[in-house]
Amino acid sequence: MKRGVARAHAHVLASPALGLALLAGCARAPSPLAPAWHGAIGLPGHGVLSGGAEVPADAEGLRWLRHNDRHWGTPRFTRAIARAAAFVARERPGGVLAVGDLSTRTGGGPVPPHLSHRSGVDADLLFFVTTIDGAPVPSPGFVHFGADGLARDDDHARWLRFDVEREWLFAKALLEDPDARIQWIFVSDVVKAWLLEWALARGDGPETIRRAAAVMRQPHPGGVHDDHFHVRTACSPAEVAAGCELLGPRREWLDYGAGPDDEPDEELAISLLQPLSPAPMP
Ligand SMILES: [Zn+2]
Known part of the structure; x- marks a missing residue:
């Protein structure tokens, strides 16, 4: 599969090259001419979504941050997020995961x-x-945590503390859930260090800690991510068959089926986080 073709699919579909692209099996949009494509189609930065599911607006242990049309993902992924949030709510009641943007x-x-x-x-x-x-409160949004673990919440004129206990439980639930297929958790080096230190101190399993160390990464460019997790799930073999394009390093604990070998595009995967505007926003 030529990634260049996938990137240009929007143009391809409007051009005489469409027939060629379909013959090559590289069209990256649901269409009567390519009925097999569904789910997460293409690349995270160039694809589309069909047959998605919405993270519930208000469920056990989670709520939307904003009411908009940006809470759609593959059903496998949205269910995994909801499961992890519910796990945290049961283990340490009182905290709530605020869900920001997924896809439309x-x-x-x-x-x-x-x-x-x-x-x-x-x-x-x-x-x-x-x-x-130390009382759990809903996140007011994208507040930046400094090295002291505190963030200023200007809207409520207060300081907030990073809830390392619940955040680790959430990461752990995702990493241990085979259906979540976590490929990346983009987050700042400082937050990563807190979480790993916490996990080591409480004696969590070395495999989970190893996974966390591998997938947590401060992106550059794309913002430090000292204010949220950006979680990316890896396509499953069935999703690849339906049009999902793998990008970035493969995690050895995930099943990729009998596909081609490792994708070397780690830097490309990270660069996709770069904001469109010069002024970075969440
Ligand atoms: Zn993001």
Whole structure:
């Protein structure tokens, strides 16, 4: 599969090259001429979504940050997010996951300010936070945590504390869920260090900690991500057969079927986080 063709699919569909592209099996949009494509189609930064599912607006342990049409992902991925949030709510009641942007119902783009979020495999998930006294409160949004673990919440004129206990439980639930297929958790180096230190101190399993160390990455460019997790799920073999294009390194604990070998495009995968506007927004 030529990635260049996938990137240009919007142009291809409007041009005489369409027939050629279909003969080559590279069209990247649902169409009567390519009925097999469905789900997450194409690349996170260039694809579309069909047959997606919405993260519920208000469910056990989670709620939307904003009411809009940006909570769609592949059903496998949205269910995994909801499961992980419910797990945290049961283990440590009181916290709530604030769900930011995933993709729109049909995906595609652009989805400003994101370069990815187009094919239902990306999710911006706000951090679990507490008051200074340790009482869990809903995240007010994209508040930036400094090295002291505190963030200023200007809207409520207060300081918030990073809830390392619940955030780790959430990451752990995702990483141990085979259906979540976590490929990346883009997050700042500082937050990553807190989470790994916490996990080591509480004696979590080395395999989970190893996975966390591998998938957590401060993106560059694309913002430091000291204010949320950007989680990306990896296509399953069935999803690849239906048009999902793998991007970036493969995780050895995930099943990729009998596909081609490792994709080397780690840097490309990260660059897809770069905001469209010069002023970075969440
Ligand atoms: Zn994002």
